[in-house]
Amino acid sequence: MAGTTNQQGAFRLEGLTKTFYPILPWHRSRAVDAVQGVDLVVPRGCVFSLLGPNGAGKTTIIKIIAGLILPTTGRVTFYGKDGDKLRSRPRLGAVLEGSRNLYWRLSPMENLYYFGELKGLSLAQIKRESEELLEMFDLTHKARASTQTLSRGMQQKVAVAVALLGKPDILLLDEPTLGLDVESSRLIQQRLRELVERDDRTIILTTHQMELAARVADRIGILSEGKLIAEDSLSNLVAFFRQQDYELELPRLEWEQLRADVSAFRFTEGQSAANEEMRVTFHLDNREGYYALSELLLARRPEFTTIRQVTPSLEDIFLQITQHYSDGEDGGGA
Numbered sequence: 062m063a064g065t066t067n068q069q070g071a072f073r074l075e076g077l078t079k080t081f082y083p084i085l086p087w088h089r090s091r092a093v094d095a096v097q098g099v100d101l102v103v104p105r106g107c108v109f110s111l112l113g114p115n116g117a118g119k120t121t122i123i124k125i126i127a128g129l130i131l132p133t134t135g136r137v138t139f140y141g142k143d144g145d146k147l148r149s150r151p152r153l154g155a156v157l158e159g160s161r162n163l164y165w166r167l168s169p170m171e172n173l174y175y176f177g178e179l180k181g182l183s184l185a186q187i188k189r190e191s192e193e194l195l196e197m198f199d200l201t202h203k204a205r206a207s208t209q210t211l212s213r214g215m216q217q218k219v220a221v222a223v224a225l226l227g228k229p230d231i232l233l234l235d236e237p238t239l240g241l242d243v244e245s246s247r248l249i250q251q252r253l254r255e256l257v258e259r260d261d262r263t264i265i266l267t268t269h270q271m272e273l274a275a276r277v278a279d280r281i282g283i284l285s286e287g288k289l290i291a292e293d294s295l296s297n298l299v300a301f302f303r304q305q306d307y308e309l310e311l312p313r314l315e316w317e318q319l320r321a322d323v324s325a326f327r328f329t330e331g332q333s334a335a336n337e338e339m340r341v342t343f344h345l346d347n348r349e350g351y352y353a354l355s356e357l358l359l360a361r362r363p364e365f366t367t368i369r370q371v372t373p374s375l376e377d378i379f380l381q382i383t384q385h386y387s388d389g390e391d392g393g394g395a
């Protein structure tokens with residue numbers, strides 16, 4: 062992970078909301094609040110991964126940052142300057158989910174030239190960067206094939222290459238590795254890390270692939286129903302949740318005797334993979350919970366075989382945060 066992220070924000074979202082209104086005015090009650098009051102600073106020189114269930118508002122936020130749709134309220138600033146003003150916008154590159162980012166009848170090389178011209182690059186620069194990018198994404202052998210004949214993964218790599226033309230300061234990637242094979246996905250991950258570490262670019266990416274986020278992201282934001290419900294460095298999130306989960310392996314009979322006494326704790330039961338023992342994971346809310354559990358175990362002295370602190374995966378963390386949030390919403394709601 063890049064530990065040297067510049068504290069100066071690459072961009073900032075302030076009080077961002079987006080409501081989609083239906084076209085017909087008498088359908089106004091069906092308006093969708095896709096983004097609801099998001100405040101966020103993304104430091105320069107980091108990969109920021111936006112996670113969230115389907116419909117959480119990730120694509121909407123990416124499109125607002127890209128300037129493709131306007132927020133209902135709130136604003137985006139880049140390096141302290143108002144993003145509404147075209148002149149103060151930094152160079153942005155974007156690969157949007159589900160949209161055709163390329164011309165399919167053109168070859169990858171022609172796409173690069175075409176979009177390079179649109180970005181106002183000189184011919185010499187387009188030539189140099191296109192060659193570099195095709196090389197970088199292992200596409201040189203397909204440079205002149207029609208894009209529609211390329212595999213989906215190759216097309217995706219061409220789309221990322223096109224987005225990188227002109228060396229954008231900020232790269233927006235919506236589901237960049239969806240449907241890619243392991244090798245292509247790893248290649249993109251590696252290239253993204255290089256761009257951030259070597260060239261100080263800022264990347265914001267959305268994904269449902271937790272391993273991808275865990276591998277490339279410095280910071281994670283979790284969206285749920287349009288609200289940013291968690292935002293921190295990956296290492297802080299893991300450290301925070303690691304303090305809380307303890308796994309105990311013990312014979313079934315021992316567990317049956319202990320079970321009633323631990324009813325005040327939150328835990329999940331399973332079977333250990335290696336043998337017939339029970340594996341019980343305690344989810345403790347804080348340090349006090351740890352002391353209370355320790356005291357209880359000390360008093361009852363069950364014959365356990367293993368006790369360990371669990372390092373949660375990003376997927377565990379994601380599920381805990383989103384489930385906790387939706388439980389809280391249900392509980393607090395009318």
Ligand SMILES: Nc1ncnc2c1ncn2[C@@H]1O[C@H](COP(=O)(O)OP(=O)(O)OP(=O)(O)O)[C@@H](O)[C@H]1O
Pocket residue numbers: 081082093094095113114115116117118119120121122158
């Ligand atoms: N153009 C639009 N008109 C009306 N509603 C929209 C529009 N675009 C998005 N929405 C709604 O806004 C909400 C957020 O959508 P968005 O595409 O941002 O979610 P997402 O987090 O990207 O989901 P996914 O993981 O499925 O890609 C959804 O309820 C969606 O139906």
Ligand SMILES: [Mg+2]
Pocket residue numbers: 119120121158235
């Ligand atoms: Mg989306």
